[in-house]
Amino acid sequence: xxxxxxxxxxxxxxxxxxxxxxxxxxxxxxxxxxxxxxxxxxxxxxxxxxxxxxxxxxxxxxxxxxxxxxxxxxxxxxxxxxxxxxxxxxxxxxxxxxxxxxxxxxxxxxxxxxxxxxxxxxxxxxxxxxxxxxxxxxxxxxxxxxxxxxxxxxxxxxxxxxxxxxxxxxxxxxxxxxxxxxxxxxxxxxxxxxxxxxxxxxxxxxxxxxxxxxxxxxxxxxxxxxxxxxxxxxxxxxx
Amino acid sequence: xxxxxxxxxxxxxxxxxxxxxxxxxxxxxxxxxxxxxxxxxxxxxxxxxxxxxxxxxxxxxxxxxxxxxxxxxxxxxxxxxxxxxxxxxxxxxxxxxxxxxxxxxxxxxxxxxxxxxxxxxxxxxxxxxxxxxxxxxxxxxxxxxxxxxxxxxxxxxxxxxxxxxxxxxxxxxxxxxxxxxxxxxxxxxxxxxxxxxxxxxxxxxxxxxxxxxxxxxxxxxxxxxxxxxxxxxxxxxxx
DNA sequence: CATTGGTTATACGTCATACATTTAACCTAA
DNA sequence: TTAGGTTAAATGTATGACGTATAACCAATG
Numbered sequence: 436x437x438x439x440x441x442x443x444x445x446x447x448x449x450x451x452x453x454x455x456x457x458x459x460x461x462x463x464x465x466x467x468x469x470x471x472x473x474x475x476x477x478x479x480x481x482x483x484x485x486x487x488x489x490x491x492x493x494x495x496x497x498x499x500x501x502x503x504x505x506x507x508x509x510x511x512x513x514x515x516x517x518x519x520x521x522x523x524x525x526x527x528x529x530x531x532x533x534x535x536x537x538x539x540x541x542x543x544x545x546x547x548x549x550x551x552x553x554x555x556x557x558x559x560x561x562x563x564x565x566x567x568x569x570x571x572x573x574x575x576x577x578x579x580x581x582x583x584x585x586x587x588x589x590x591x592x593x594x595x596x597x598x599x600x601x602x603x604x605x606x607x608x609x610x611x612x613x614x615x616x617x618x619x620x621x622x623x624x625x626x627x628x629x630x631x632x633x634x635x636x637x638x639x640x641x642x643x644x645x646x647x648x649x650x651x652x653x654x655x656x657x658x659x660x661x662x663x664x665x666x667x668x669x670x671x672x673x674x
Numbered sequence: 675x676x677x678x679x680x681x682x683x684x685x686x687x688x689x690x691x692x693x694x695x696x697x698x699x700x701x702x703x704x705x706x707x708x709x710x711x712x713x714x715x716x717x718x719x720x721x722x723x724x725x726x727x728x729x730x731x732x733x734x735x736x737x738x739x740x741x742x743x744x745x746x747x748x749x750x751x752x753x754x755x756x757x758x759x760x761x762x763x764x765x766x767x768x769x770x771x772x773x774x775x776x777x778x779x780x781x782x783x784x785x786x787x788x789x790x791x792x793x794x795x796x797x798x799x800x801x802x803x804x805x806x807x808x809x810x811x812x813x814x815x816x817x818x819x820x821x822x823x824x825x826x827x828x829x830x831x832x833x834x835x836x837x838x839x840x841x842x843x844x845x846x847x848x849x850x851x852x853x854x855x856x857x858x859x860x861x862x863x864x865x866x867x868x869x870x871x872x873x874x875x876x877x878x879x880x881x882x883x884x885x886x887x888x889x890x891x892x893x894x895x896x897x898x899x900x901x902x903x904x905x906x907x908x909x910x911x912x913x
Numbered sequence: 914c915a916t917t918g919g920t921t922a923t924a925c926g927t928c929a930t931a932c933a934t935t936t937a938a939c940c941t942a943a
Numbered sequence: 944t945t946a947g948g949t950t951a952a953a954t955g956t957a958t959g960a961c962g963t964a965t966a967a968c969c970a971a972t973g
Binding site: 448452459460461462485488489492493494495496497499515519520523524526527529530531532533534537538540541544545548598599600601603604 | 687691698699700701724727728731732733734735736738754758759762763765766768769770771772773776777779780783784787837838839840842843
């Protein structure tokens with residue numbers, strides 16, 4: 436007996452979107468390149484403008500392209516970064532599929548090792564950038580700038596790890612925790628007093644991986660405690 | 675002197691999409707719920723069908739809703755899972771923003787600790803499921819089934835960690851590495867001989883966290899080596 | 914009574930056209 | 944020279960018509 440396969444109906448817009456996406460991922464269009472205009476795509480795919488537009492809109496929603504209007508407008512391929520990851524995490528978090536303690540725990544598990552890797556790789560230029568960032572943490576007390584300033588060191592260390600996957604994960608965590616901190620708006624010296632990063636920066640620059648890992652762990656243990664407390668206060672106030 | 679802020683032009687479709695997204699994330703619509711139909715949304719937002727459709731399409735592309743056609747059709751809110759994360763990773767990988775060695779390294783950094791956490795939490799039911807999965811790894815040699823079977827233990831351990839963020843990360847890594855393995859299609863016993871998980875499963879069930887961590891690390895060290903070799907062979911053959 | 918097959922209602926999918934809006938570049942006159 | 948208008952190219956929105964998919968209802972037939 437012959438086996439029949441069910442017909443899978445595919446929407447024209449999905450098909451077009453898929454082909455465009457493949458073209459981008461395969462390197463046919465690189466970051467910054469402009470996809471053909473709507474009119475051209477109509478010709479190429481022989482479909483209506485509706486279909487073309489929905490396909491492009493899907494790509495935009497997926498974060499692959501950026502649509503600009505006007506004379507020099509069109510769909511431009513974006514530089515893919517960790518932001519898509521972080522957006523996905525943000526949505527999961529907002530839907531209650533992730534909790535703050537889980538994020539803190541994950542961070543404590545990953546970032547100390549990332550610090551160790553960073554210490555192994557640290558170049559003089561990176562050392563300078565690290566010190567620079569660490570010395571500017573006090574430039575602002577206003578939200579959300581203060582969050583950005585005081586997490587800069589973490590971002591740099593993540594980049595220094597040399598592993599772009601771990602870098603993306605850590606940055607996503609930083610964005611999420613930063614968003615929450617900005618929402619709670621605790622006094623800066625309550626959530627993150629000045630100087631907490633000094634020993635970490637020292638260790639990384641000294642290429643002392645073991646110490647960098649240990650100090651990062653200690654710092655996160657302390658910070659996470661503060662963050663949880665801040666969250667409790669916030670909850671009480673807004674109950 | 676007064677400071678003027680640039681006018682931010684927002685597209686109607688983006689605005690509608692954002693409002694719908696917020697409604698979903700805030701819990702106004704839960705997983706499985708149906709958003710209003712296009713006609714109703716036209717009434718609610720007082721915009722054209724074009725705008726409504728593009729908004730919904732964006733949500734679909736973002737993985738938040740699933741659109742079904744027909745009499746009982748409409749946009750239904752999806753259960754958010756790690757799949758969005760894994761899709762994002764997949765795209766980064768396909769665009770060359772992530773390499774196989776980086777993924778392997780990240781896995782070696784995370785999964786052993788996840789195994790330790792799983793060992794801490796292991797319940798009798800989970801122990802049984804783990805043994806069950808481990809005993810069925812030989813049920814198929816055909817791709818892609820064999821990949822799924824031989825990675826099942828890793829999926830279960832990730833779930834047992836009790837940390838949904840780490841679970842999502844590990845699963846995303848498993849999907850990615852699984853995809854690559856399926857692409858290379860090496861002989862099953864070359865990439866992953868039977869029995870490699872036995873000691874890990876034993877340790878987890880015995881609630882021996884330290885041993886689970888160590889055995890997982892050793893296993894990954896071995897497996898990653900095999901995977902890299904398989905990739906080299908594949909590259910040579912398809913050069 | 915049950916099953917088959919047709920009908921209908923509903924909602925999404927696609928097409929076509931017209932017009933609005935945005936933006937850069939060009940042009941023109943004071 | 945420059946302010947200001949014009950034009951062209953591209954996306955954004957509106958509208959109406961028709962196509963397609965799907966479930967539910969219904970009716971005829973055995």
